[in-house]
Amino acid sequence: MRTWLIRGIIILFVALTASALAQFPERPINYIVSFDPGGESDITARLQQEHLEEILGVRVTITNQAGGGGAVAWSNFQRNPDTEGYSVIGINLPHIVTQPMERANAGFDTYGFEILTIFQFTPSVVLVREDSPFETLDDLLAFARENPGAVTMGGSGTATVNHIDTMLLADQADVQITYVPFTGTGSAVPALLGGHVGALMNYSTVAAQYADQVRPLAIAGSERASFMQDTPTFEELGFENLSGAYRGVAVAQGTPEDVVQTLRDAFVEAGSRIADEQEELGFVVTNITGEEATQLLQETEETYSRILEDLR
Numbered sequence: 001m002r003t004w005l006i007r008g009i010i011i012l013f014v015a016l017t018a019s020a021l022a023q024f025p026e027r028p029i030n031y032i033v034s035f036d037p038g039g040e041s042d043i044t045a046r047l048q049q050e051h052l053e054e055i056l057g058v059r060v061t062i063t064n065q066a067g068g069g070g071a072v073a074w075s076n077f078q079r080n081p082d083t084e085g086y087s088v089i090g091i092n093l094p095h096i097v098t099q100p101m102e103r104a105n106a107g108f109d110t111y112g113f114e115i116l117t118i119f120q121f122t123p124s125v126v127l128v129r130e131d132s133p134f135e136t137l138d139d140l141l142a143f144a145r146e147n148p149g150a151v152t153m154g155g156s157g158t159a160t161v162n163h164i165d166t167m168l169l170a171d172q173a174d175v176q177i178t179y180v181p182f183t184g185t186g187s188a189v190p191a192l193l194g195g196h197v198g199a200l201m202n203y204s205t206v207a208a209q210y211a212d213q214v215r216p217l218a219i220a221g222s223e224r225a226s227f228m229q230d231t232p233t234f235e236e237l238g239f240e241n242l243s244g245a246y247r248g249v250a251v252a253q254g255t256p257e258d259v260v261q262t263l264r265d266a267f268v269e270a271g272s273r274i275a276d277e278q279e280e281l282g283f284v285v286t287n288i289t290g291e292e293a294t295q296l297l298q299e300t301e302e303t304y305s306r307i308l309e310d311l312r
Contacts, residue, residue, distance in 0.1 A: 024085060024259050028059040031249075032089040034073035035156065036066045038186030040122060040205050040283070041090045041247055047277055051270035056262075066183040068107075069157020070095050075107030081252035085259035091115065093246040095160045097300045101308055102159035110297065114255055116264040118248030118288035118296065119271045120278060122203035123220040124165045125231075126153075129192060130215050132199075137217040137237055140199060144175040154180045154188045154197040164304070165220070165242045166201045167311050172239050203245065204228070208282030220244050227282065241307055246286070246296070264289060 031049070035041045045062050052060045065073035070092055077089045091113060100106040126137060134140040144151040155162025158181045170177040180197050182188040185206060192200045193213060200206065200214075207216040208227055216231045220242045224233060234242045249267055251260060268287055271278075275285045288296055 036186030
């Protein structure tokens with residue numbers, strides 16, 4: 001009987017030791033994209049996917065959960081946290097900051113994510129179809145002034161940077177523009193190309209990827225974009241505080257630090273591998289982690305608190 005007891009103890013010890021030494025990850029990782037297929041978040045995730053699988057040694061699946069300008073996915077993620085690190089989620093700024101400011105119950109907490117890295121930025125751009133009668137932003141705003149509410153401007157979600165930048169532009173130009181929310185760039189662009197909206201407040205990526213089908217009228221930033229030298233900045237035209245969107249990836253709070261670091265390293269490495277591809281698509285590549293990411297959240301919160309208060 002002692003022999004069986006000793007054997008049992010040895011087997012249990014070996015099993016526990018093997019479990020303790022198991023290296024993360026051991027099974028597939030689910031990468032949640034909070035917007036439509038075909039949008040910036042989705043495009044980037046699919047560029048990262050192959051490299052993440054090679055770096056981590058497991059399959060990485062991509063799941064799109066569109067709705068609420070990202071809020072549906074972010075709410076589900078925080079309500080059902082996977083603290084083992086096998087679910088990661090794309091996050092967007094200022095969206096995760098502005099939505100809780102503008103909604104009584106956004107369903108998620110701005111600071112309720114463990115950010116791995118913020119890997120890219122895209123400046124806001126006003127776009128029309130290539131055959132639009134609006135040759136300049138002044139043309140569009142003059143028409144809006146003469147026809148209040150007639151200009152429809154699409155964008156991704158509500159209480160997002162697309163929505164807020166549309167409000168800022170309309171407020172500073174003293175015109176009425178009808179904002180039309182979509183579940184992401186993936187559905188907003190076809191709406192513009194199909195003539196269902198007259199313009200988009202979207203991103204530099206759309207201007208780059210649909211260069212032969214759209215006309216950019218203005219872009220955010222202190223300087224003109226290198227691939228859009230003929231497009232003036234909003235600042236040149238007298239409009240302030242229009243910005244753009246940062247994108248990154250996060251895990252649930254409470255995820256072990258070694259798991260966080262493994263995933264962070266993988267995303268940073270994947271980002272470096274696809275940097276050239278991202279730039280060709282109109283993305284500005286970044287790598288903001290740790291305290292810098294938290295600081296960016298805080299600065300974004302301060303900035304948009306002022307902006308939204310002024311717009312009320």
